[in-house]
Amino acid sequence: AQSVTQLGSHVSVSEGALVLLRCNYSSSVPPYLFWYVQYPNQGLQLLLKYTTGATLVKGINGFEAEFKKSETSFHLTKPSAHMSDAAEYFCAVNRRGGGADGLTFGKGTHLIIQP
């Protein structure tokens, strides 16, 4: 079964500093990996995804993530944090190989931006 582990339920960074949110996955099939962001009382918005091909994936709002198969990781980074980045971030993996049959999510990381 697929699973996702997000290290750190809360991450605090200063405005302008590097953002690093960690995600490790377990998958018995080639993984499709996703990062979603959730603002208070809103649904989830896709930041970026990895399916196949280039392992460095760029997303919206200056975020990017690198798929590292050997480390089973898909960490999310942003070079310079902005106050508007404060939100909950979820890493997810496809439940089964390739097909569109739903996602398994991590527990989320709450990103706090200090002024």
Add this chain to the structure above:
Amino acid sequence: DTGVSQDPRHKITKRGQNVTFRCDPISEHNRLYWYRQTLGQGPEFLTYFQNEAQLEKSRLLSDRFSAERPKGSFSTLEIQRTEQGDSAMYLCASSLGSYNEQFFGPGTRLTVL
């Protein structure tokens, strides 16, 4: 394209009552998903449809839960005889194709008193 919409946004009910939620997916999307999210947790998969066919139900979906997508467009999720443990955010998502990029609605927050 107005995105995925859900109705109502909030629902407060008493234990034992039945509730029904509606999800309207993005119009051309053939797949529709329901998830449940409790406080401090990520969304958990409940069930999904391809067109009008319900292809899978999670073991989280007890017999009190039923979902339909009668014409392959909107979907409803009904919970019968609600329990306090059903209190959660219920999220709907839709997608098109096999790359599993799901677009989420704003959710329905259920509170069972």
